[in-house]
Amino acid sequence: MKIRLLAALGAGTLFLAMQGSAYAQDTNWPTRPLRMLVGSSPGGGTDAFARATAQGLVPLLDQNVVVENRPGASNTLANAITATSTDGNTLVMGVSTAMAIAPHLFKLSYKHGDLVPVAFAGSVPNILVVNNDVPAKNVQDLVALLKREPGHLNFASSGVGSTQHIAAELFMDATATRMVHVPYQGSGPAMVDLMSGQVQVDFETAASAIPFIKNGKLRALAVLSAKRLPQLPDVPTMAQAGVPDLEMGAWYGIYMPSKTPPAVQKKLHDAVNKVLDMPATQKILQAIGAETTPMSQEQFIAFDKTENARYAAVIEKNHIVVQ
Secondary structure, three states: OHHHHHHHHHHHHHHHHHHHHHOOOHHHOOOOOEEEEEOOOOOOHHHHHHHHHHHHHHHHHOOOEEEEEOOOOOOOHHHHHHHOOOOOOEEEEEEHHHHHHHHHOOOOOOOHHHEEEEEEEEEEEEEEEEEOOOOOOOHHHHHHHHHHOOOOOEEEEOOOOOHHHHHHHHHHHHHOOOOEEEEOOOHHHHHHHHHHOOOOEEEEEHHHHHHHHHOOOEEEEEEOOOOOOOOOOOOOEOOOOOOOOOOOEEEEEEEEEOOOOHHHHHHHHHHHHHHHOOHHHHHHHHHOOOEOOOOOHHHHHHHHHHHHHHHHHHHHHOOOOOO
């Protein structure tokens, strides 16, 4: 009995030592390169925020920060990997799709509480864009077309339960129209098929849509924000286009496993805020229609909770379900 007890105590001590070694000394963290996961394919807003942030973190943390795209499970695969990681060096660039919407639509392989909000990065609005062959020059033209031919057009999204998906559902509800949903694993592949005409409509995030709008490969009909974007001054808001009370955007922030020591969380939080304040980072993010909003970690945690409650109510009110 005594031998078994000592063995158990020894195993426990070894486990604690291993856990501690993952973070080395909190004040010296990180002692190895960091892995920043992205839950979608390259080319979307989450990827853009991750790469801009990772680039700025390298000199501040004196370690490489490797961005790794892990699309799947409606943007939640990267969350699941991060939530169960024990190496002390894995984090995820979370997006509202996975952090505040997915928990109310899917049965996840992890608990939302397994991840802790560490540093808020910013947000971008969604934009209603169409393939250039769609004979609609404005929102009212599109509504009229959809009423004439209900279910004839397809709309793309970066995944079931994404902001693109939710925005489209709200739009169809507000305008009494119908389209067919075609989900993709990320905004990148969705944009490719939208430009080729495989799908015709998308309520895409500004980060993904702006480059293709500016080079004429897509037509923007409305911005789903309270005011027009400086990058697209000629594109009206959805309210100005005749559909009031329809705003949608994606927000981004870095999460770590909830067991991460507070000192490590603070060090990363402070470093990310410094990166977001860098002119080089601001230039990259402003080009994709992003707005950075400094938050303390406590404010981000409260924001995460509020957003979860908000989207839970939206999903329930509009009867949005996963087919």
